[in-house]
Amino acid sequence: MKAHTHQASYKPQHFSRTLFTGVLFALALALLVPLCGCKKNESKQSQPEITLQNLQTAYVREMRIGREYALFSQRAERDRYGSIANLFRAASRSEQIHAEMAAALLRGKSTEVKPFVPDSITVGTVMQTLRLAVSDEGLETESMYPNLARTAELEKFPEAAESFRRTLDADKRHIELFKDALDKGGSIARIQYYVCPTCGYIITSDKIDECPGCHTNKEKFEKI
Numbered sequence: 001m002k003a004h005t006h007q008a009s010y011k012p013q014h015f016s017r018t019l020f021t022g023v024l025f026a027l028a029l030a031l032l033v034p035l036c037g038c039k040k041n042e043s044k045q046s047q048p049e050i051t052l053q054n055l056q057t058a059y060v061r062e063m064r065i066g067r068e069y070a071l072f073s074q075r076a077e078r079d080r081y082g083s084i085a086n087l088f089r090a091a092s093r094s095e096q097i098h099a100e101m102a103a104a105l106l107r108g109k110s111t112e113v114k115p116f117v118p119d120s121i122t123v124g125t126v127m128q129t130l131r132l133a134v135s136d137e138g139l140e141t142e143s144m145y146p147n148l149a150r151t152a153e154l155e156k157f158p159e160a161a162e163s164f165r166r167t168l169d170a171d172k173r174h175i176e177l178f179k180d181a182l183d184k185g186g187s188i189a190r191i192q193y194y195v196c197p198t199c200g201y202i203i204t205s206d207k208i209d210e211c212p213g214c215h216t217n218k219e220k221f222e223k224i
């Protein structure tokens with residue numbers, strides 16, 4: 001009985017100490033949990049924020065270059081460089097597809113795509129437009145898209161990383177085609193271009209069965 005009494009008198013003390021520690025722990029948790037919860041709610045369950053901004057930047061840039069190439073194409077046509085006009089038309093379509101790839105990923109993350117606002121574009125001679133195109137695409141392939149792909153990987157957004165890499169490969173192809181046209185002083189043969197509707201890769205041979213970038217079947221290629 002005595003032991004029981006002793007135990008009874010000890011127990012509440014022990015209990016209150018446990019309770020006190022428990023309350024402190026609960027308080028600490030109560031402070032921490034809403035903080036984490038808040039952060040999570042704000043970022044819609046850890047959204048890849050930087051990559052979402054990068055997709056928006058890529059969307060606007062690709063839309064702009066798509067429009068630029070369409071204007072370059074008109075200039076080439078006017079200056080009787082029909083084959084260069086066609087090359088710029090194919091490249092313009094390719095850039096539109098890249099813009100759409102970025103927009104689709106944004107929409108997939110329930111993120112609003114801010115509209116592209118056309119600005120004024122200076123259109124030089126055909127040789128100037130080709131040189132500008134090589135320089136712009138060089139910037140994209142050497143630093144912009146490799147960086148965006150790496151960031152998307154770090155933010156665990158593999159679809160965006162893949163999309164940036166596909167855009168990078170398609171842009172490298174643009175450089176090859178533009179450089180070839182420059183080397184030939186604008187006198188390139190008038191050929192049929194096939195643009196992959198999935199990744200924007202430009203194919204110049206009808207003997208290729210699928211896109212080298214994303215394996216889309218040739219049946220789906222757009223003829224330019």
Ligand SMILES: [Zn+2]
Binds near residue numbers: 197
């Ligand atoms: Zn493709």
